[in-house]
Amino acid sequence: MTHQPQTVKRKIGLALLGSGLLLGALQFAAPWVQAAEETDAAQRLKETSNYTVTSAPVEPLHLPTPTLPDLSGYTLEAVNAKIERNVKGRVVVRRMLQQDALKDFIGGDERLREWVTRQGGMPHAIFIEDGYVTPADLARALPDNQFSEVEPGVYLARLPIVVAQGATLHVDPQTTDLRLSQERGAFLVNDGKLFITSTRLTAWRETDNAPATFREGKEFRPFLVSWGGSELYIASSVVTSLGYDNSKSYGVSITQYTPGMHERLQRAEPTGWLIDSEFVDHWYGFYCYEAQNVVIKGNTYRDNIVYGIDPHDRSHGLIIAENTVHGTKQKHGIIISREVDDSWIINNKSYDNKLSGIVIDRNSVRNLIAYNEVYQNHSDGITLYESSHNLLWGNQVLNNKRHGIRVRNSVDIKLYENVSAANGLTGVYGHIKDLSDTDRNFDLDPFDAKISMIVVGGTLAANGSSPLSIDSPLSVELYRVQLLAPSKSTGISFAGILGEKQEEILDLMVRRDLAVLIDPVESQAELQD
Known part of the structure; x- marks a missing residue:
């Protein structure tokens, strides 16, 4: 696949015009879903308890624009100044x-x-x-x-x-x-x-x-x-x-x-x-x-x-x-894995890699993933596996073959002001997975099959399966998310828990411009107790 940033940007530009119209001129990867994945998600839905949809207070959802590290000092001149030549x-x-x-x-x-x-x-x-x-x-x-x-x-x-x-x-x-x-x-x-x-x-x-x-x-x-x-x-x-x-x-x-x-x-x-x-x-x-x-x-x-x-x-x-990463032949463009913490992945371009563009993996926490352009990768755009407490801000995740942003077995994931569009499957896909039957070393890489996230601002447009799919979450909060250019003739269609509560979610978030909290009945009962 060739590097076509202008083409991709033109497509997303079309998708963002208007207020949710179907745009037939937008071209993107044909939607496809693996049957096993759908079956697995459906089974988990049957096993979960009821969820409720309520309006949530907006103030706690406001975050300041993240402060980025100053990069101006990292230059050839600064490197040369470090060299000691005297001896x-x-x-x-x-x-x-x-x-x-x-x-x-x-x-x-x-x-x-x-x-x-x-x-x-x-x-x-x-x-x-x-x-x-x-x-x-x-x-x-x-x-x-x-x-x-x-x-x-x-x-x-x-x-x-x-x-x-x-x-x-x-x-x-x-x-x-x-x-x-x-x-x-x-x-x-x-x-x-x-x-x-x-x-x-x-x-x-x-x-x-x-x-x-x-x-x-x-x-x-x-x-x-x-x-x-x-x-x-x-x-x-x-x-x-x-x-x-x-x-x-x-x-x-x-x-x-x-x-x-x-x-x-x-x-x-x-x-x-x-x-x-x-x-x-x-x-x-x-x-x-x-x-x-x-x-x-x-x-x-x-x-x-x-x-x-x-x-x-x-x-x-x-x-x-500010790196450009492309053409990786076997796996991912950028990956941090196993307790890589307190780091910045910012302003990179990652495209045309065999699997995902950016991956946060195995208990890597407190990282900022911001302002990256992640597109035309052969699997997901940005993937988080078993890595809680991370912030994704202002990324453009476009035209990846599978999900735009995938979150698995991770809690306190904040997705702010991201654009996820024209991806083959879901714009934002959150799920849990039992890894106990894998060869994973659980002493090195423990995990909890739990997920929670906050999605604020940004745009989900023209993704192949649905804009959002989340199954079995501890909680989900949504606010100011633009839902544009649905790929299905039936219009905007959520999946997972959100699909069950779609009308209530759309009423609060789209028609009434309120923040939405989706959480299980048990958590509310615990709060009352």
Whole structure:
């Protein structure tokens, strides 16, 4: 599917004209619903108790426009100002064995055998220590069979490179391209400070004299990992073809050490900025684990394999802003998963990804998802799975193949001023699901089959199945939601619990312009008790 932002915006513009008229000229994905999903929802409706519809006070529903982080300081100039060049570093080659920064990659016979085979003997790595080093410095210090300048400004690493604590590697603008040899098993480990500015970093297939483009998941490709206590800065650069399906080897990663290593080393949470750069053909475009205050701003992530942007376990304070993410081949464009909290996903474009455009997953809470354009994805637009207490504000969710916004097993979800239009199924779909028969680890990823949400403002237009469908909620509040351009000839049609109470809801919300509260009879009885 091609990128057609103007076409999509023209369609939504048509849908928003008028006050609920059918607009035959609007084109969108043909409606389709899986029978199993409909049957499952119908069964849950039979099992739920009665719900009542009442008007709700408006004042508690008013929220101020969210305050966004100031992005003006995240620039190439600010990155350059962080580089300390005064002390020249030292370059040495050592065996990979018994090195803390490399233990995750040589543990077990299989991984050690990988480097022995590629290097033709006991594996070694290049270590940068005690100060500032550039690729030109590496080329002067090392023989050509380990690191060489193959063309003016183009360098080929044929061993892994480790930036030690207290050291800085700067892949600088005088470097046209730093290439990591796939055949020789090169990769890049940052245990200190790594700067990549106004240049290129490429996984390189020497036999093809070309980038090591993806062939299959288990095939080794060079990667970059930045460990606990480190800082990684990539600015105004192009990074290509990194990563494969192996632990901490996914592409560009900022990650705390594994639990056993972290218990011994006690390194601080890693951090970094990735700004105004392009990331292409990686196993994961970006991955982080137990990282803090990482800034991912103004980048393009295209044609990556599994995910575009994937912050994971217990990372927090992240800014994911002004990125364009598209063409992810296997899963989602942007996903945060497993207790990724107190972060901002703002002003991004995520489109034409294999599954959802943006996903908030596995108990990730207190995040702001705002002003994103999420369209033409092959599954949902924005998906929240088992992640309560999140705010979605001012997003445009258009022409996705399944639901516009899907919320599962999550409470206190606030949807404010969003536009969800021309999606194949439902504009906003809320549901519960029992995950006990899955392979989920419930110690790591507990869940409650509960859902509640507030939907205020915004527009639901021309979605294939219905504007809203919510089943078995603890409560739902609706206020000032525009319902335009229904796709069905019968007009606006809710589904789930809302379908049962449609006339009452429309009377209060549309005809009388009041806030609507839908909640089960039991909750009202509990309040009276």
